[in-house]
Amino acid sequence: MKLFIFLCFSQTLLCAFVCEHHGGPHDDDHDHDGHHHNNEPEALLKVSTATLNFYYKIYYQLAAAHPHDNLPLAPLSIAKAFALLSLGAKSKTLSQIHEGIGFNKSSVSDEMIHKGFQKVQNIFKQLKRGLELDSTKVWFIDSKQNLIKKFLDEAQKYYQSYYMPLNFEKPEALEQINSYVEKKTNGKIKAPLDNIDPMTDLVITNTVFFKESWEHAFNVDHTREEDFHVDENTVVKVQMMSRKGEYLTGYIPEAGCTLVEVPYKGNTSAIFGLPEMGKMNDPNKALQNMSLEAYNKAMKPREIILSIPKFSMSGELDLKRVLEHLGITKVFSDHADLSGITGDSRLKLSKAVHKAVLKMDEEGIEYAAATAIGISKLSSPTHITFNRQFLFSIFNKDISNDIFTGKMMNPTK
Numbered sequence: 001m002k003l004f005i006f007l008c009f010s011q012t013l014l015c016a017f018v019c020e021h022h023g024g025p026h027d028d029d030h031d032h033d034g035h036h037h038n039n040e041p042e043a044l045l046k047v048s049t050a051t052l053n054f055y056y057k058i059y060y061q062l063a064a065a066h067p068h069d070n071l072p073l074a075p076l077s078i079a080k081a082f083a084l085l086s087l088g089a090k091s092k093t094l095s096q097i098h099e100g101i102g103f104n105k106s107s108v109s110d111e112m113i114h115k116g117f118q119k120v121q122n123i124f125k126q127l128k129r130g131l132e133l134d135s136t137k138v139w140f141i142d143s144k145q146n147l148i149k150k151f152l153d154e155a156q157k158y159y160q161s162y163y164m165p166l167n168f169e170k171p172e173a174l175e176q177i178n179s180y181v182e183k184k185t186n187g188k189i190k191a192p193l194d195n196i197d198p199m200t201d202l203v204i205t206n207t208v209f210f211k212e213s214w215e216h217a218f219n220v221d222h223t224r225e226e227d228f229h230v231d232e233n234t235v236v237k238v239q240m241m242s243r244k245g246e247y248l249t250g251y252i253p254e255a256g257c258t259l260v261e262v263p264y265k266g267n268t269s270a271i272f273g274l275p276e277m278g279k280m281n282d283p284n285k286a287l288q289n290m291s292l293e294a295y296n297k298a299m300k301p302r303e304i305i306l307s308i309p310k311f312s313m314s315g316e317l318d319l320k321r322v323l324e325h326l327g328i329t330k331v332f333s334d335h336a337d338l339s340g341i342t343g344d345s346r347l348k349l350s351k352a353v354h355k356a357v358l359k360m361d362e363e364g365i366e367y368a369a370a371t372a373i374g375i376s377k378l379s380s381p382t383h384i385t386f387n388r389q390f391l392f393s394i395f396n397k398d399i400s401n402d403i404f405t406g407k408m409m410n411p412t413k
Contacts, residue, residue: 005193005196005197005200005202005203005204005349005350005351005352005353039112039115040115040119042112043112043113043115043116043119044116044119044120044399044400045116045400046103046107046108046112046113046116047079047113047116047117047119047120047401048116048399048400048401049102050079050101050102050103051075051076051079051080051101051102051401052075052401052402053102054075054078054079054100054101054102055073055075055076055402055405057102057326058073058075058078058322058326059071059073059075059405061322061325062317062322063407068409068410069315069409069413070313070315070406070407070408070409070410070413071315071406071407071409072313072314072315072356072357072358072404072406073317073354073356073404073405073406074208074354074356074403074404074405075402075405076120076399076401076402076403077206077208077354078319078354079101080117080120080159080206081137081204081206082097082100082101082323082328083097083098083101083113083114083117083159084117084137084155084158084159084161084206085097085204085331085338085349086098086110086113087114087151087154087155087158087340087341088148088151088338088339088340088341088342089331089337089338089340090337090338090339090340091337092330092335092337093330093331093336093337093338094337096327096328096329096330096331097328097331098110098113099327100323100326100327100328114154114158114159115158117158117159118157118158118159119399120399120401121158121159121160123398123399124396124399137155137159137160137161137162137204137205137206137207138161138162138163138164138180138204138205139155139161139162139163139164139202139203139204140163140164140165140166140173140176140177140202140203140204140205141163141164141165141166141201141202141342142165142166142167142168142200142201142202143165143166143167145201145202145342145344146342146343147163147341147342148340148341148342148343150340151340151341166203168196168198168200168201169198173196174193174195174196177193177196177203177205178190178191178192178193180205181205181207184205184207184209185207185209185357186209188357189355189357192353192355197350200350201342201344201347202341202342202347210394210403210404212264212265212268212394213264213265214262214263214264214265215263215264215265216243216245216263217243217362218241218242218243218361218362219243219362220362222241222242222243223239223240223241223242223310223362224239224240224242225237225238225239225240226238226240226307226309226385226387227387228240228309228387228388228410228411228412229277229387229388229389230388230389230409230410231389232277232278236410236411236412237412238309238310238311238387238411238412239309239310240307240308240309240310240385240387241307241308241309241310241361241362242305242306242307243305243306244303244304244305244306245303245304245306246301246302246303246304247260247261247262247301247302247304247306248260248261248299248300248301248302249261249299249300249301249302249304249382249384250295250298250299250300251298252298255273255275256275256276256279257273257274257275257276257279257391258273258274258384259271259272259273259274259298259299260272260274260304260306260384261299262306262308264394267396267397267398268394268395268396268397268403269394269395269397270360270392270393270394270395271392271393271395272308272386272390272391272392273390273391273392274384274386274388274390275389275390275391277388280389280391280407280409302382304382304383304384305382305383305384306384307383307384307385307386307387308360308386309386309387309408309411310360310361310362310411311358311359311360311408311411312357312358312359312360313357313358313406313408313411313413314355314356314357314358315355315356315406316353316354316355317353317354317355317356318352318353319352319353319354320332320349320351320352323352331348331349332348332349332350332352333348334348336348336349356404356406358404358406389407389408389409390407390408391406391407391408392405392406392407392408393405393406
């Protein structure tokens with residue numbers, strides 16, 4: 001049985017390098033091939049709904065397995081990479097991947113799935129201001145193998161993926177893959193692979209680099225050392241950012257959670273959730289079942305004093321274990337059918353790894369903005385302080401989906 005390895009690396013920098021000017025994508029990058037399809041909105045909705053549910057299913061497993069650890073995830077990136085893989089999957093291997101991600105095959109076709117992810121890619125490519133997102137998918141293939149033209153064409157069309165031939169028997173192959181990942185994540189993820197099995201024919205890398213600026217920056221002069229309550233018995237010192245401003249806030253009784261939405265540029269927001277003490281695992285199920293209408297009703301513009309710790313977090317996840325719990329088992333077994341990739345029926349997925357790095361600090365570019373919502377001024381602003389375990393997500397409204405999400409248990413780790 002020949003093997004291949006799937007690697008998903010996500011490196012997210014928020015509020016970084018604000019003194020530099022970063023241009024948006026050029027107009028000629030726009031994918032005209034998928035632009036005029038009438039079912040694009042439906043395809044995008046199907047993908048957004050499925051991948052959000054996919055995140056919650058992954059999160060529950062990982063939160064239970066790692067109750068005391070910080071947990072960074074880029075769920076959309078993981079779902080997109082396996083959707084790309086499904087282009088070369090057949091029979092039960094294909095159906096397990098789609099059903100595991102969350103697609104109901106009675107209501108969504110293969111083509112609609114891929115067009116939905118294509119639409120996500122195109123939306124990000126067209127965002128001009130504030131957001132910098134670089135998502136690259138590369139197939140490192142053994143030089144003795146050849147990708148099937150149909151698979152190669154569709155991978156390029158829907159996912160802007162390309163391949164590079166390598167000789168996996170030479171030690172330089174490992175160095176080339178590791179160097180590529182390090183470069184694409186701006187040096188944040190180094191040497192992700194320790195070795196390559198001599199039976200490996202393919203290594204798939206999916207790298208995501210995301211950088212964003214706050215719509216209104218936190219003043220570094222207001223950052224102070226404060227206590228962060230890891231649990232009832234453990235307190236650590238953190239650098240706490242603070243800013244008085246107008247934010248959408250709300251309390252969700254059924255979740256026992258206070259929410260604050262902090263806008264970035266590019267129609268993206270960081271949504272922070274502060275559960276009641278000792279109820280870190282309660283809010284997710286309630287928030288999962290919360291409709292957009294209910295969220296909008298709960299969230300009101302308020303003037304508050306917001307305090308959030310500066311932090312950097314990283315994590316490595318074995319996706320094989322997680323996905324097998326979701327019923328995606330065939331692709332990892334000797335009975336896998338990935339013959340649509342190279343024509344070789346002996347190909348199986350040997351390893352699937354997700355690595356993520358997140359940095360959040362004060363920096364950002366403040367600019368004037370007009371909104372159509374009213375602001376409720378309070379004579380004495382409420383102080384909302386994230387000085388204990390909290391949840392967060394980086395949510396883009398253009399695709400109605402999380403780019404990055406997770407939980408913060410201890411900012412000093």
